[in-house]
Amino acid sequence: MLNIHLTEKEFYGQLEINYKGLYTDSGNVTGIIKGDTLRGTYRYRHYGIETWHTIPIxxxxxxxxxxxxxxxxxxxxxxxxxxxxxxxxxxxxKFVFELSQ
Incomplete structure (x- = not known):
């Protein structure tokens, strides 16, 4: 599930990835928009683990x-x-998100 807010040049929001009910990664996404591409970071916690991870998105x-x-x-x-x-x-x-209007 991806819930983001888009401006002209930036995006931010929440991303939750559920791996077929086995475990979930959830956290925040932030970044910049250039044309049709959104690039930034995903800061998340793996289900049941307190450590935060940050990866590019x-x-x-x-x-x-x-x-x-x-x-x-x-x-x-x-x-x-x-x-x-x-x-x-x-x-x-691996993931494709539908934008709601």
Whole structure:
């Protein structure tokens, strides 16, 4: 479930990923919007664990859908980022979110 607010240049909101009832990741997403791409961070807690995790997130807006992309990541200053100049794959997404009007 993705609940985000979009401005002209930024987005923020909540993301909850339920893995077929086995466990849930839930937390906040924030980032910037460039054209049809939303890039930012997902700060979440894994179900039952108190530690917070932060990973990069990329969403491609296609019609009334947001497609979550995957890409190579690297760690710099203890933060995980998408690897610079490496493509983000939107072709075989694990998650696709429908935008409500």
């Amino acid at each position: 990329a969403l491609l807006k296609k019609g009334h859908r947001l497609i979550m992309g995957e890409g190579e990541t690297e760690i710099y200053m203890n933060m995980r980022y998408f690897r610079k100049n490496a493509p983000i794959d939107y072709q075989n997404p």
